[in-house]
Amino acid sequence: MSTTENKITLPKSIKQFLSTLSGLIVLLIIFAISNKNFFTTDNILNVIVQTTPILLIAIGQTYVLITGGIDLSIGSNIAISGVVTAMLMKSGLPIFLSIIIGLLSATTVGVANGALVTYGKLPPFIVTLGTMTAVRGITLTLTKGIPISGLPDGFNAIGIEKTFGIPNPIYIMIFFVIIFGLILAKTKTGRYTYALGSNFEASRLSGVNVHSSLIKVYAFSGLLSGVAGLVMAARIISAPPTAGMGYELNAVAASVIGGASTLGGEGTIAGTAVGALIIGILSNGLNLMGVSPFIQQIVTGIVIIGAVFADKIRHND
């Protein structure tokens, strides 16, 4: 065995990231050429704001995917955090406190997911499919099926208002990307997340507290979908109990396009962010090009497969 030295640090995940990024750039170029309104400051800010909810939930999904799991309850968590916050605010609780409790409600669902997965030894797919259904039912029951509207003005701040010309959701998104990017890449918690997905049993035998680590990961996913739910509610100043339906699959798509593996052990927050932007920009760009919504679906499906496929091919070189 001839050990030809190759001194690249973390080569795979960085290569992976660059390859996803190049996909994004290709998309940007195509849309910039085909539509003059695409590459305007307004639209770019607009796309980022539009992508914020998917991006936030995809961060949580990435953590879960890295452990080898999946979180289907994301969509329902979006709804419950929005609805709980909205109901509390309307009942007169201070906005800040309402937000905290709303986020707690989504985080609690995440903790329940994690506990069922790790203590109950149940497949994450089934656990989160169950909580997805049950939590949606809870949200509908709480609201009697009717969106909670007429939210206080102060709440707009996180959805609509701008600071230095940039919409606030973008700051929120950047904040969470940095926090959860750092946790994943630089902390013990992040390292354990990878270890669990790479080899659960080896992690346990190495002294990793597998239970609390897994619960933490699902709690992150719950919390982040809760944040997404608040941003969404604040943007439309209304909290519908049906918010976020079907978003979970988009979150998985964003993560996987960004390099996460559904088999666990792989994924980065930077990659996921780019993956989410690809999905968001695709939708925005096709809209601007006036592509019919039916054709848009065909294109989206092909791009999802194509992005992962292109990535595979580049990796095999």
Place this chain on the structure above:
Amino acid sequence: MSTTENKITLPKSIKQFLSTLSGLIVLLIIFAISNKNFFTTDNILNVIVQTTPILLIAIGQTYVLITGGIDLSIGSNIAISGVVTAMLMKSGLPIFLSIIIGLLSATTVGVANGALVTYGKLPPFIVTLGTMTAVRGITLTLTKGIPISGLPDGFNAIGIEKTFGIPNPIYIMIFFVIIFGLILAKTKTGRYTYALGSNFEASRLSGVNVHSSLIKVYAFSGLLSGVAGLVMAARIISAPPTAGMGYELNAVAASVIGGASTLGGEGTIAGTAVGALIIGILSNGLNLMGVSPFIQQIVTGIVIIGAVFADKIRHND
């Protein structure tokens, strides 16, 4: 040495089946006690007819899950087979021929899924998420978004008419349960399906044609969702392009409740049939009890988790 034949060849899968069955029986008893209209011939036939589409797609999903994959494109395949058949019938093609071509279209999607998974080495989740989106777009484009209605009378036969007092969909369902049950339990194709999910590399090294086996499995899933699509279209004498949305998760739930594992290698058709009936009867029974639809969702979510959990506990004994 010990050649004393032990008549139970697959003890685990049979235990599993009995445990799922006991879940079903518990459910039946609860509903029979709480509602006098539940245990009537009419209602039982009705539940079975209602469950037929889920049961059919869950059979295909079980094959895919056993190989360690997942098929999210099921819902879209339901729509495309219905829509293609309906359009052809309306264009004057004989019903039988239209059905064949309709089923072929869904099977083709399955073949494409299988080919992308096995030759492209792509994650099944992403491949079928992509085809789910793209095929839905194709269906919508074909129909311009409008259900194909005014189907010829002969077509009703597979959805509404009865033979010897039993609705025809039930015969269709039983036919496919037997055929695909036998294939899985008694043929090489079935054996390879388990082998692939149990240890892909070992199967390859043993000379299993992994490509054609995987493609076959996804094709089965496509075909069966095609059949489900036809039964559904025949029941409402109309083929909406939106049929089957979200059914894929129900199919996974039915399979897993019936003993399939999302990690591959495990699952039986008998178990899946019972799993699908549990889901169908749960919905019917709660309806008959007059439980509010929102509460129903909460109960369904809990039952999905509970069924798998109960099963886990019984197995640990």
Place this chain on the structure above:
Amino acid sequence: MNHNLVELKHINKTFPGVKALDNVNLTLKRGEVLGLLGENGAGKSTLVKVLSGVYKKDEGEIIVDGEKVNFNNPKEAESKGIAIIHQELNLCRHLTVAENMFLTREDSRWGFLSKKQTNIKAQKILDSLNLDLKATDLVSNLQVSKQQMVEICKALSSDAEIIIMDEPTSALTDKEIKELFRVINKLKGQNKGIIYISHRLEELVHIVDRVTILRDGKYITTLDYGKDKLPEIISHMVGREITDKFPRVECEIGEEVFRVENISTPSGVKGVSFQAKKGEIIAIAGLMGAGRTELVRGIFGADKKTSGTIFIDNKEISIKNPRDAIKKGLFCVPEDRKKDGLCIKMSLKQNITLPNMNMVTALGFIQDERESTITRDAIEKLSIKTPSENQLVKNLSGGNQQKIVIGKWLASGAKVVMFDEPTRGIDVAAKIEIYNLMNKLKQEGIGVIYVSSELPEVLGISDRILVMCNGRLKADLKTLDTDQEEIMYYATQYDSTEVI
């Protein structure tokens, strides 16, 4: 009829970044067993995979029974009468023994499998090896050693002319090994050809006729085997002389560091008590299924215990899970590196530091320099061969992976280290490195407990030997006062013969 059964000429095979085979030749005659030897990563497995159609060669010729062939997949090789038992277990755990043995060769009638017929055929082969196995057993319920025997039966069931065995005995204990050798000699009598890869050089004497030696992917030489040739073979393998295969270090026995009392586990360990003192290596010997792994796992908290108390430095400690054990300085190197030891998708560095995260983090943040320091230290101590500390574990050869499993536990304050089969599947030179490491721990006053199925090794390196049989501790022997016969005597003291 005079030509060789197999001739490999000038085989070349390159993986990205690694030239695994560089102009390798090999011949196999009818009725012989050819030993294929070399260090970890020498290219042995790669060569036999080329011959069995798993890999395609880059260059060279494969001649089977006088006919030039070119295999595109394993099935084609099988049709030319080549069967292979791979180094890694390759069974479908959800299928039965018979189903695995006859995968793709199932009997069927009118398209339906005839399970009965296949089961009868499989049972015949199992019985011919005196295996206490049923054809209808699920593979997932079998111990690793039994699974390995199933692999062997699978290869035998194909009636191949050429049988390749890649480290078949690394997961077996004496009883099965004896059966295996009996079968190999029988096959030899039937004029078949066998290629046999192993790192247990002592066992070659029973079966091997010639040996071919590889080093760094290159063909070195082929010799007729003879017992006296072992030193020569070893020096060809490692490229230097090795004088002492078991470098025992004498050391003063100190006070007790570790004691367990009355350990029982649901997995079959029954009331085991023993103590370990500073300055000694304790070996735990026994046959397959003796419960040694279960004992070690039970102590470590990896499995549940039904009873038992554990003392370190005479203080009772409570261990409910591996985390508790690690906090108290009780470490364990697991038996199965793939399953229990390594995160193979992660880098060497990340694996080494996984149990030591508290040492490399400040305020929860990982400090790169501290990580590198610990990792470089382990690489150096164990001479791990790797291009960089960031190399993914899955790209390293088996022996180097095994060293990482051990290296994980070197950094932080160990009081007691339990090794379960630490030298399984690694080459002579690397084994000596591991013995030296255990010796060093012993000199530092750390308790060393060590499970091994290789009696020569146990006798060569340990100070005291505990013998287990059927979950019970049967004997506590001073190594220098005992021998193989005595150990085997205790190892077969089954409960049924006991008078209580």
Place this chain on the structure above:
Amino acid sequence: GKEDKKTSSSGDLTVTLITMDSMDEHWLKVKNGAEDAAKELEGVKINFDAPQTKVDATVQAQLVENAVTNKSDAIMLAALDKEALKPAVEKAKKEDIPVIFVDSGVNTEDYDAFYSTDNGAAAAMAADHLAKLIGEKGKIAIVNAQAGAGTTMTRENEFRNRIESTYPDIEIVGVQYSDGDKQKALNYATDFMTQYPDLVGFYACNEGSTVGVGNAVDQSGKDDSVYVVGFDFSDDVKALIEKGAIKASMVQNPYTMGYEGVKAAIDIINGKEVSPKDVDTGVTIATKENLDEIK
């Protein structure tokens, strides 16, 4: 006055039509009306858009934003949620883009025209019609589409209010949400009939629910004892009315909404006032008798 509109640049005017979803026939009729109007006017392009599969106000708001970005000359919107779309609409108006509501509006005064049916009034009409059919007494059940979607929730609630306030002998035994899925509606309706063998009527709140319920009644052979009043119109609804399985369906004039909406949009772009601002396009009750007049 908005005289300085940029109609000159290419000659072509773009009107973006955003509906609640892209799959209900109702919206496709709005689209057809809009496209026919565009064809008549020449030089007008309709850009049709809707949330792809699910009813989703957030996505709908994004589509409005995209239309603003794309410098659409006018926006026609069928708002999913009267609160949720407010910020997006206000954004459009800030850019001086005319906004015309069709079918369902938004809680703001800042719009240019509104072509709609009063869903609440139509639901009350449905209640009266069903009450008459069943002799103002008996058990009825509701099959609605998506829980949480504004328009259909209005249709449910106003129907309930009317029944509860006016017809004391009618009992609403339950509601189910079919998500617009005809199979689900069929199953729910069948279950209602099993649970309440004495059920005399169904009210269904959208096209999918209506077709599903109609089929359920038809297949159970209860055309003569269980009366169905639905909402919306399609070939399927038409066929079931012909068969007698559905007794009546509340038909809005989506085509008119689309058609008039585009005409108004072009007028506003060209600086003309549209009055009145709010136009009720009316509801027709489709029955066996007037089937041929419905388009």
